[in-house]
Amino acid sequence: MFSPLIDELMSALRALPGVGPKSAQRMALHLLERDREGASRLATALATAVEGVGECDRCRTLTEQTLCSICANKRRNQALLCVVETPADVLAIEQAGTYQGTYFVLHGHLSPIDGIGPQDLGLDQLHSLLAAGGIEEVILATNPTIEGEATAHYISERAKKLDVPVSRIAHGVPLGGELEYIDGGTLAHAFSSRQRV
């Protein structure tokens, strides 16, 4: 509409999740009209993060440091290891604010159809971590999907061979969730996993 550089900016903004053509237009014009400083800061932050951010040596979450701030924190319980699929899962658990252990991030789940095997998920690295001793419990927090369950099962089998205790987080009706709005799969799981009180 206006010029090639503005069209390219509107188009590039659509790489952001949840940003459609209308939002991209609004964002581009807002930055150019009212916040060029913010736009420059964002350009630098993006370029620097893409260049510098890799994975934590111990837990594989995103960080530009050798160890992420959780693994480097002496007050975290290094004997507890929670296995999750993504860094976003780490963030969600941290924001819940009760877990005091550490993490291991798979960056996905086993998916033979997509050619994603154990080595793509760092499971050899996880094996070495468990074999080195000092982990008292592995908490499996992969998603309750078919692939997430298969991944959890695979990891639990390998951990058991090393005599490391394994647990799986509970799945069921969310607290505050109203039964009538819960999907059938969750309800069925909640019934089959019921515990005597």
Added chain:
Amino acid sequence: MFSPLIDELMSALRALPGVGPKSAQRMALHLLERDREGASRLATALATAVEGVGECDRCRTLTEQTLCSICANKRRNQALLCVVETPADVLAIEQAGTYQGTYFVLHGHLSPIDGIGPQDLGLDQLHSLLAAGGIEEVILATNPTIEGEATAHYISERAKKLDVPVSRIAHGVPLGGELEYIDGGTLAHAFSSRQRV
């Protein structure tokens, strides 16, 4: 949470309108986990646009070219000049798809309290454009706010002195708008501006 570069990226993303802390987190992790190419492209697009985009020599809309694509388009009617407050207004009118004239972008409205006077809105440049001849109608499309109306009034007075015909776009109940949901100011205006049929 993860590291300084990721925190800075999440923080910098909040320069985007409508992006709160949760969206910024989701965007940062999405780009770093799944679309680094998109992130690099966005970084370049932002930096290039901030550096290169200025204003069209004739209409003051955003462009990195001497003349924007509308002013440079020989099929547009250069004798019609629509005055708007922002480039976003140009986009909205273009997307409506019926206007075939050209524009003049004020980048704001008169606001003595904020120290914004005629020279900040390019009104001397507008005066020269009208004085040069060839404009058969100025269409005032500033917003129907107190400041937008005052700006429209100021421009119409100056244009009349140059004997250039001036019109104001119609304001009232939007097509398809239901009366019961229209604000009182719009309704009052719709009544006072009623036309005999």
